[in-house]
Amino acid sequence: MVKAEVLTGNEAIAYGAKLSRIQLISAYPxxxxxxxxxxxxxxxxxxxxxxxxxxxxxxxxxxxxxxxxxxxGVRAFTASSSQGLAYxxxxxxxxxxxxxxxxxxxxxxxxxxxxxxxxxxxxxxxEMTTGWLQLYCENAQEALDTVIQGYRVAEDERVCxxxxxxxxxxxxxxxxEPVEVPDQEKVDAFLPPYRxxxxxxxxxxxxxxxxxxxxxxxxxxxxxxxxxxxxQAAKTVIKEVNQQYFKLFGRGYGNGLIEEVKxxxxxxxxxxxxxxxxxxxxxVKRARSEGKPVGLIRLKAFRPFxxxxxxxxxxxxxAIAVVDRGVLHGCGCGVVYSHLRSSLYDLDERPRIINFIxxxxxxxxxxxxxxxxxxxALRTAEAGKPKELVEWVL
Amino acid sequence: xxxxxLNVPVIVEYGSLPTSDWRTLRPELNASKCKLGICVKCRLxxxxxxxxxxxxxxxxxxxxxxxxxxxxxxxxxYCKGCGICxxxxxxxxxxxxxxx
Amino acid sequence: MVLAFRHAVEALGRNxxxxxxxxxxxxxxxxxxxxxxxxPAIMPCFASSAAFASGLVRAYEIxxxxxxxxxxxxxxxxxxxxxxxxxxxxxxxxxxxxxxCYDNEAYMNTGxxxxxxxxYGAWTTTTPVGRLWKGKERERKDVPLIMLAxxxxxxxxxxxxxVEDYVKKVRKAARISxxxxxxxxxxxxxxxxxxxxxxxxxxxxxxxxxxxxxxxxPLYEVVEGSFxxxxxxxxxxxxxxxxxxxxxxxxxxxxxxxxxxxxxxSKLAELERLALAISxxxx
Numbered sequence: 001m002v003k004a005e006v007l008t009g010n011e012a013i014a015y016g017a018k019l020s021r022i023q024l025i026s027a028y029p030x031x032x033x034x035x036x037x038x039x040x041x042x043x044x045x046x047x048x049x050x051x052x053x054x055x056x057x058x059x060x061x062x063x064x065x066x067x068x069x070x071x072x073g074v075r076a077f078t079a080s081s082s083q084g085l086a087y088x089x090x091x092x093x094x095x096x097x098x099x100x101x102x103x104x105x106x107x108x109x110x111x112x113x114x115x116x117x118x119x120x121x122x123x124x125x126x127e128m129t130t131g132w133l134q135l136y137c138e139n140a141q142e143a144l145d146t147v148i149q150g151y152r153v154a155e156d157e158r159v160c161x162x163x164x165x166x167x168x169x170x171x172x173x174x175x176x177e178p179v180e181v182p183d184q185e186k187v188d189a190f191l192p193p194y195r196x197x198x199x200x201x202x203x204x205x206x207x208x209x210x211x212x213x214x215x216x217x218x219x220x221x222x223x224x225x226x227x228x229x230x231x232q233a234a235k236t237v238i239k240e241v242n243q244q245y246f247k248l249f250g251r252g253y254g255n256g257l258i259e260e261v262k263x264x265x266x267x268x269x270x271x272x273x274x275x276x277x278x279x280x281x282x283x284v285k286r287a288r289s290e291g292k293p294v295g296l297i298r299l300k301a302f303r304p305f306x307x308x309x310x311x312x313x314x315x316x317x318x319a320i321a322v323v324d325r326g327v328l329h330g331c332g333c334g335v336v337y338s339h340l341r342s343s344l345y346d347l348d349e350r351p352r353i354i355n356f357i358x359x360x361x362x363x364x365x366x367x368x369x370x371x372x373x374x375x376x377a378l379r380t381a382e383a384g385k386p387k388e389l390v391e392w393v394l
Numbered sequence: 395x396x397x398x399x400l401n402v403p404v405i406v407e408y409g410s411l412p413t414s415d416w417r418t419l420r421p422e423l424n425a426s427k428c429k430l431g432i433c434v435k436c437r438l439x440x441x442x443x444x445x446x447x448x449x450x451x452x453x454x455x456x457x458x459x460x461x462x463x464x465x466x467x468x469x470x471x472y473c474k475g476c477g478i479c480x481x482x483x484x485x486x487x488x489x490x491x492x493x494x
Numbered sequence: 495m496v497l498a499f500r501h502a503v504e505a506l507g508r509n510x511x512x513x514x515x516x517x518x519x520x521x522x523x524x525x526x527x528x529x530x531x532x533x534p535a536i537m538p539c540f541a542s543s544a545a546f547a548s549g550l551v552r553a554y555e556i557x558x559x560x561x562x563x564x565x566x567x568x569x570x571x572x573x574x575x576x577x578x579x580x581x582x583x584x585x586x587x588x589x590x591x592x593x594x595c596y597d598n599e600a601y602m603n604t605g606x607x608x609x610x611x612x613x614y615g616a617w618t619t620t621t622p623v624g625r626l627w628k629g630k631e632r633e634r635k636d637v638p639l640i641m642l643a644x645x646x647x648x649x650x651x652x653x654x655x656x657v658e659d660y661v662k663k664v665r666k667a668a669r670i671s672x673x674x675x676x677x678x679x680x681x682x683x684x685x686x687x688x689x690x691x692x693x694x695x696x697x698x699x700x701x702x703x704x705x706x707x708x709x710x711x712p713l714y715e716v717v718e719g720s721f722x723x724x725x726x727x728x729x730x731x732x733x734x735x736x737x738x739x740x741x742x743x744x745x746x747x748x749x750x751x752x753x754x755x756x757x758x759x760s761k762l763a764e765l766e767r768l769a770l771a772i773s774x775x776x777x
Contacts, residue, residue, distance in 0.1 A: 057583030065549025072553035477696025
């Protein structure tokens with residue numbers, strides 16, 4: 001028996017966390033993530049969720065407490081955004097090195113300056129080199145599902161890395177949509193209780209977790225190598241988990257890393273992330289009804305970056321238009337565009353890749369904007385080379 | 395690229411790495427002046443007011459002063475020669491001498 | 495500060511987890527592949543040792559292991575300055591942790607820079623003595639009194655020169671926090687640093703003792719609102735006796751010494767008034 005409710009993205013994440021039977025939540029309010037932790041607090045207050053809520057006094061402390069709990073062997077949850085995520089950056093960089101599973105929900109919000117509570121990916125892109133896995137969700141349903149899947153992925157022994165589940169601030173976090181809330185029993189079957197192999201910080205099996213790197217830097221560097229190996233292994237794990245979730249719950253999201261829409265017979269494709277994909281779908285549908293050979297690729301996993309999957313897709317395409325919601329400042333282009341270019345560089349036959357920087361500071365990307373992008377991408381494919389590589393949609 | 399897994403020791407035995415080789419002074423005990431009683435069971439020195447209160451034992455930062463049935467024993471593997479013991483002993487039973 | 499650590503963990507026992515805030519004790523406690531002790535330990539980010547401890551202690555509760563001592567050992571920098579916010583939050587949440595701040599009155603690990611706990615007049619590398627500056631020109635923060643305002647169940651000051659007093663306090667903290675789960679216990683222990691204070695290492699305990707005997711470092715505890723001096727010298731020695739032992743106070747003029755004596759006197763008077771006021775309000 002499946003419950004269907006109208007939930008906002010934040011509420012969906014709260015339900016996902018509740019179904020994942022989190023045991024501890026430590027969070028600090030920040031727009032637009034706040035209603036996640038408010039909902040969780042009300043679950044706990046009503047006895048619907050048996051978890052301990054630590055009312056931390058800052059985001060830095062929020063991640064400190066959540067990580068401590070994860071180390072002790074408890075399933076922990078935290079959430080943040082923008083300035084808060086930037087404030088906890090010290091811990092965000094620290095966490096992957098501990099190789100302990102943790103899930104953090106992010107309601108994407110632009111980093112100041114300018115002050116803005118609306119969505120772009122400058123906050124999570126600023127954390128892209130830390131080693132966290134980053135999964136971006138298009139809608140509330142996916143957010144709920146990805147939280148549950150996220151714990152499975154993080155706790156897998158091949159991975160043991162912290163995961164960020166990202167949703168667009170306001171567009172997804174505060175917009176009500178019909179969401180199927182799965183049964184607790186089914187989720188329990190999919191996501192077993194967290195039982196770490198090594199209990200860290202346990203007086204019965206004392207472990208000293210202060211890793212001191214400078215006397216033997218090559219040994220310490222090996223540590224980072226293994227961490228990266230785990231991030232690469234996560235690609236397989238994410239795909240497996242996505243597949244198993246589909247079998248059990250009837251919902252899958254592409255192959256877990258990317259989602260293809262009508263790319264098989266396309267010559268040109270748009271590459272998007274997050275909720276703007278919904279608008280892009282409409283534009284692509286319209287274009288296809290006019291006979292244009294257009295497809296759409298949605299990037300769900302930004303970390304680990306699915307280079308192999310994108311390479312395979314790109315072999316049949318003539319042009320890809322990457323729509324970036326975050327700028328790689330100093331490089332003159334968008335973040336995903338830069339990643340894609342470097343992934344595809346060694347292909348014998350490469351598609352033309354052009355970049356549209358759109359949706360910054362919460363600006364809307366309309367169907368007309370996407371139609372213009374499709375036109376430009378088609379022209380690029382025909383001409384064999386782009387007129388300009390990077391265009392800011394302002 | 396394939397790397398062998400890191401082998402990090404989990405428990406290392408006490409005494410496997412003396413941390414005393416940078417010492418320049420070492421305490422020498424004059425056993426005849428040392429009035430430390432053989433309080434092997436009782437570590438609550440405040441009760442032993444008749445004895446010297448074991449100031450060297452309690453004030454040594456490294457815990458290098460040990461009470462044995464034979465009297466005071468100094469653990470030179472970990473003594474760093476700070477000199478607190480010699481400075482605090484009310485009977486002058488400890489003296490700092492140059493490390494050879 | 496190793497004394498502060500050694501005696502505390504002897505009192506707390508094996509069922510303890512140590513959170514080493516970055517600083518002297520944190521780094522001294524390990525070498526590559528070796529540790530100074532056999533307790534589980536971690537060094538969290540500087541600004542949130544207390545928050546890390548909060549998460550840990552609540553996780554142990556969830557796992558049904560309530561009698562694990564969660565022991566935070568932080569320096570004055572990691573407590574009075576960068577770590578104050580997290581400590582304040584943990585105190586407000588009544589997280590049952592034992593927080594010991596070893597106060598060597600500067601950021602010693604990074605080379606003697608001033609902290610919020612550096613006393614007036616002290617030389618440090620960032621409050622040096624020159625033509626215009628004569629050491630630190632401001633009074634220090636009084637972290638124990640800040641914690642008093644948080645109404646924590648157990649608060650104490652201690653000194654490495656008074657070991658039995660300190661051990662009693664640690665035991666009390668363990669009982670009130672870990673066993674009785676009443677909230678955060680805070681102990682602020684005075685811990686001389688030979689290179690930082692410019693004293694020969696063998697004089698460390700003597701200098702710490704003088705701090706108490708001159709009234710510079712009063713030893714007291716506040717148990718659930720009830721204030722008590724635990725060591726009260728009958729007649730206080732003049733503060734100059736304490737200041738002249740240390741190279742970091744070499745440059746002090748008579749006027750500066752007078753200022754320090756005055757502030758010691760007024761702090762003691764303030765504590766006496768507080769003791770009276772608190773015991774009156776708790777009846």
